[in-house]
Amino acid sequence: MSAERYNRQIILKGFGEEAQQQLLRAKILVIGAGGLGCPALQYLAAAGIGHIGIVDDDTISLSNLHRQILFSTADIGKLKVEIAAKRLQEMNTQIGIIRHPIRLQKNNILDILSRYDYILDGTDNFESRYLINDACALLNKPLIFAAVSGFEGQLAIFNAPDHLTPSTNYRDLFPIPPDKGEIANCAENGVLGVLPGILGTMAAAETIKLIAKIGQPLTNKILSYNLLTQEQYTIEISHGGGYTLPKTVDEFLNMDYQDTSEGPQGYKEIDASELIKLQQLESTILIDVRERHEVPILDKQIFTQVPMSEFGAFMSKEFYQKHVVLVCQHGIRSVAAAEAMQEKYGDAKKIYSLKGGIVKWRDHFLKP
Amino acid sequence: MKIELIIFGKIAEFINNQNIEVDGIADTDAFKQYLENQFPALKNMKYKLALNKNIIQENTEITNHATIAIMPPFSGG
Numbered sequence: 001m002s003a004e005r006y007n008r009q010i011i012l013k014g015f016g017e018e019a020q021q022q023l024l025r026a027k028i029l030v031i032g033a034g035g036l037g038c039p040a041l042q043y044l045a046a047a048g049i050g051h052i053g054i055v056d057d058d059t060i061s062l063s064n065l066h067r068q069i070l071f072s073t074a075d076i077g078k079l080k081v082e083i084a085a086k087r088l089q090e091m092n093t094q095i096g097i098i099r100h101p102i103r104l105q106k107n108n109i110l111d112i113l114s115r116y117d118y119i120l121d122g123t124d125n126f127e128s129r130y131l132i133n134d135a136c137a138l139l140n141k142p143l144i145f146a147a148v149s150g151f152e153g154q155l156a157i158f159n160a161p162d163h164l165t166p167s168t169n170y171r172d173l174f175p176i177p178p179d180k181g182e183i184a185n186c187a188e189n190g191v192l193g194v195l196p197g198i199l200g201t202m203a204a205a206e207t208i209k210l211i212a213k214i215g216q217p218l219t220n221k222i223l224s225y226n227l228l229t230q231e232q233y234t235i236e237i238s239h240g241g242g243y244t245l246p247k248t249v250d251e252f253l254n255m256d257y258q259d260t261s262e263g264p265q266g267y268k269e270i271d272a273s274e275l276i277k278l279q280q281l282e283s284t285i286l287i288d289v290r291e292r293h294e295v296p297i298l299d300k301q302i303f304t305q306v307p308m309s310e311f312g313a314f315m316s317k318e319f320y321q322k323h324v325v326l327v328c329q330h331g332i333r334s335v336a337a338a339e340a341m342q343e344k345y346g347d348a349k350k351i352y353s354l355k356g357g358i359v360k361w362r363d364h365f366l367k368p
Numbered sequence: 369m370k371i372e373l374i375i376f377g378k379i380a381e382f383i384n385n386q387n388i389e390v391d392g393i394a395d396t397d398a399f400k401q402y403l404e405n406q407f408p409a410l411k412n413m414k415y416k417l418a419l420n421k422n423i424i425q426e427n428t429e430i431t432n433h434a435t436i437a438i439m440p441p442f443s444g445g
Contacts, residue, residue, distance in 0.1 A: 149440075174416065283412070
């Protein structure tokens, strides 16, 4: 290590040689080399983080350049990871930069995350954020979370216990992702380039604080930042309930993150625990597609009876519910009903079929 | 009872930061009901409430001069 390179932070009271050594030993994965990732990467590399991985499968486009400050006009069309790694390596020749030019999915994320000690999420969509959150919780990796919307940002550290509270995760704040279209992303909504610059830099600062064990990192807290007023508001996060966090690799692989590895099927097959969750939403209708004479008879307050023989007539009428859960005896007719509904409503409604049907989840349906 | 409202993100497009005076609202469940009646757009959104800077995970009593923050999820980057 060149002590001179890091001299100004080593001589800093409350930092010093020991903290610098901890940075050099740390392995950090930055997911997303975009508006948040670029500034975070620059400061993490400059500060002397020993191993930095970068994940991004995207190429540089002209509309990235106002906020993704590692890239120049001549880089348009090139892979973000390649250019970012090259720039960072030129800036700091003493650290290791690892390129991951891929999109993280259920089937590759655990392998990649397991090679790092800290994960920084600078992605731009909810599918990735929930995937990363659940993978970090499963692997027990501290997660530095930064996100922006409009002129505001959010910053938090998940999955890192402090001495007062066990670790919390993103689902303690927002148990399930918003519906598609409920919250716009930067591409649809616009963003002032300096905002992710500030949030990405703050995320780098939190990462350094966490590794060097200085100050009070935002562990079990979420900070809201407003660019227009320069106001910050910090909220304490406690453990919540009512969500499913995969506890094993198998459970993780069976989660639905709506990533591209999951094929074109529009409706989703669910289990009884997901049915219970959906049942609690006001915008859910539960439909029993069995014929009226079939047993067991389900609670008619909860399940609307629409036998397959009457299904066409039912679909010709409008109904307001957004989530449609279909059940039948074995989960076969309900798939047919789901396909029919998917064809008619497309993305306008979310369609679910109970896998295995009432027979498989008999205990759930027959409990008092 | 006086409550200070602090609003974040897209929700600030239809609810302003403000001090409100409400009666007959004893806890956060009742307050949530009140909010969704006043601002029906909230019903179709994911959001979290924080009472005096603590995330609400279960129904909690609200006392006079409480601060309640309303926060939606952000995903942009």
